[in-house]
Amino acid sequence: MESTPNVAQEGPLAGYRIIDLSRVLSGPAATMLLADQGADVIKVEPLDGDITRMMGVGRDGMTSGFLNINHGKRGVALDLHSPAGIEVVKRLVATADVFVQNFRPGAAAQLGLGVEALRAIKPDIIYVSISGFGDVGPYAGKRVYDPVIQALSGLTDIQADSDTGRPRMIRTVIPDKTTALTAAQAITAALLARARHGRGSHVQLAMLDATIAYLWPEGMINYTRVEASADRRLGQVAQDLVFKTVDGYITAGAMSDAEWRGMCAVLERPAWVDDPRFNTTAARFIHARERIAATAEVLATRTSAEWLAALDAHGVPCAPILSRAETLVHEQVLANDLIHEYEHPGLGRVRQPRPAARFEGVRFNRQPRAPRLGQHNAEVLAELGYSNDEIAELARLGVIPSGPPPRTPEATSAG
Amino acid sequence: MESTPNVAQEGPLAGYRIIDLSRVLSGPAATMLLADQGADVIKVEPLDGDITRMMGVGRDGMTSGFLNINHGKRGVALDLHSPAGIEVVKRLVATADVFVQNFRPGAAAQLGLGVEALRAIKPDIIYVSISGFGDVGPYAGKRVYDPVIQALSGLTDIQADSDTGRPRMIRTVIPDKTTALTAAQAITAALLARARHGRGSHVQLAMLDATIAYLWPEGMINYTRVEASADRRLGQVAQDLVFKTVDGYITAGAMSDAEWRGMCAVLERPAWVDDPRFNTTAARFIHARERIAATAEVLATRTSAEWLAALDAHGVPCAPILSRAETLVHEQVLANDLIHEYEHPGLGRVRQPRPAARFEGVRFNRQPRAPRLGQHNAEVLAELGYSNDEIAELARLGVIPSGPPPRTPEATSAG
Secondary structure, eight states, rough: OOOOOOSSSSSSSOOEEEEOOTTTTTHHHHHHHHHHOOOEEEEEOTTTOGGGGSSSSEEEEEEEHHHHHHHTOOEEEOOOOOOOHHHHHHHHHHOOOOEOOSTTTTHHHTOSHHHHHHHHOOOTEEEEESSSSSSSSTTTTTTTOHHHHHHHHHHHHOOOOOTTTTOOSSSOHHHHHHHHHHHHHHHHHHHHHHHHHOOOOOEEEEEEHHHHHHHHHHHHHSBBBTGGGGGGGHHHHOOOOOOEEESSSEOOOSSSHHHHHHHHHHHHHHGGGGGTEEEEESHHHHHHHHHHHHHHHHHHHSSSHHHHHHHHHOOEEEEEEOOHHHHOHHHHHHHTEEEEEEETTTEEEEEEESSSEEEEEOOOOSSSOOTTTTTTTHHHHTTOOOOHHHHHHHHHSSOOOOOOOOOOOOOOOOO | OOEEESSSSSSSTOOEEEEEOOOOOTTTTHHHHHHHTTEEEEEEEEETTTTTGGGGGEETTTEEEHHHHHHTTTEEEOOSSHHHHHHHHHHHHHHHHEEEOOOOOOOOTTTTTHHHHHHHOOOOOOOOESSOOOOTTTTTTTTTOOHHHHHHHHHHHHHHTTTOOOOOSSOOOOHHHHHHHHHHHOOOOOOOHHHOOOOEEEEEEHHHHHHHHHHHHHTGGSSBBBBBBGGGGGOOOOOOOOOEEESSEEEEEEOOOOHHHHHHHHHHHHGGGTTTTTHHHHHHHHHHHHHHHHHOOOOOTSSSHHHHHHHHTTOOOOOEEHHHHHHHHHHHHHTTTOEEEEETTEEEEEEEEEESSSTOOOOOOSOOOOTTTTTTHHHHHHTOOOOHHHHHHHHHSSOOSSOOOOOOOOOOOOO
């Protein structure tokens, strides 16, 4: 039996057990957040592993992409198409508080792991179903992937090219990750309700719904009033405030009149303070394109450091635009003690961010490990009461892996 | 005293009271989600109102932008620079479970509303501090706005132009909204811990941290291994899978070999199945640019409907790329009963999405209202035990508003 130093011993979710059959990102990132807060998350994978074990590079069934959404969990690998494998899941559920799956609608029930089947084993289980599109409707049975939700939710319309109107994708999986955060909150809320009233729940969440709800606050501001054609004159709330300098890029923006006066002083354009195109918040909004172009022209003439110092001195919100490599070592990121480094099996030295929300007096796990495929099979099965002989028999029957884990893309550099 | 039909009567957070002094988006969107789940959220605004009352158009201190992040709450307006106003907040806190603020670090304590002051009144309060950058470090005291966090977090680097490398902003406020979701989960987790152990907590969250943690799973995959220059050959995970057709735009993508065979059949390019540039997942990844360009060329020759029908028939994930107006009436969005319409004071007929996560047996409020500035002053003060005479005196002293609410941008169209 292997030890589990990777399970956090503290945090608001300590003492809860989550059985997670979800794949890829929307479910796994949700349960990782809960593992970070102390939950005992047991990730159940098929014998060929979650596809994210192929994301990035690594060794022995471990990759950087897998680590980033599965750290702090224990891992069990099972043949989910065998009765003995399903029996293991059911025995796990009997010991658990939460069960999470993101199969296509109906697939969990076909495996024998539907809501009613699991309630028969654990009446107060919190059963979580994450889907791409919802349980009914013309898309319910379709395979989901992130760009599809971006396309349907209006996100690509929000990001459309200002000049040509051509829709554009966001290069990070907003629908997947927003669904994960929404799911983590919903699971926590269901645990809270159960702690107070003793009842479990079936929590259902569609990526499409989570994404539209996420976009809504300002992204759909012009569609909030049904009779609102006039709203559209307000255009996009967010603008592309990226300014090129002599040696890089910065962002800067003046919302209030005071900030605009500061901006004019920094740019050495005192006449713009009272210019009727720019002298009120509304005027600056209406003439945004003109204002940004004029600002860009001036900002192109000096270095980022010169401009940032001057903008700061005049109270204009601003920042350097960082590459990801620069973000990692930025002075504020360092001050926040956000990113920690440690050795991880199969990967060498890795970086992970700590959980963003900090709870007073609660330490976070500074070295959370992600499980190799089936790493905790023996440990977890023993906890469930399986004898060594029974475990050996499951391996002999191919219900659990017996050989080494499948290969992953090998790192070609050090580590 | 006014009635409060807008406070949900059910949901996992029913029975909890949240006093929310936060402004703009990161805090208010968090507490709106909790209001949607049944919490009694009392939004405390300064006498001139949250700046989001100026977002969008509306009447009587109500706008579409304000509604979208404040529905389902009650509203109190107070002079927070007067001792009598602070006294009202303290009496509210004495009745509450959660206190939320997103002032700059130190500002709440200066108002007399720091952690220790509120603990003296309510020892098990959950005190939530949301900041832009964190409490320490060179940026701690700076004014935050969304593009600044996009610039510092690496988000603009992820979205950078593939050809020129020029960083690009995302046109929706990812840092604000991600912080809101992260905060909502953290508040719920702190309530859960308190329900079990009886202890409150100070929950701290910085937008910068929440955004970097959100980007991490795949956005930072190439920076996860410290010695990982080789990872970068894998490039961006997400690609701009936007294809122009004769009459619009669609997205489509083939991950597996089976999907690629389907794609080749639809495109009528059977030779691509065994083409060494495309015949494995890895090869398709390495030759992504070539593959996407070749695919785009073919897809440009027919209508969206023709392609989508054929792609669907061949099991290739695909979708139309919708404008926001099209999203509202898309068949799957309608099937999900996601967006509901109702009459709202000051706005006319409005649309709102229901909460994305659904809890079995819990109905959601189909007509959540946002409060006018100070709408619930009399009601809430009476609940706290203020007499009518005392309330009148507070109005006379200017601690609470006595006149009509300030004007907001007027709708020029119907409604």
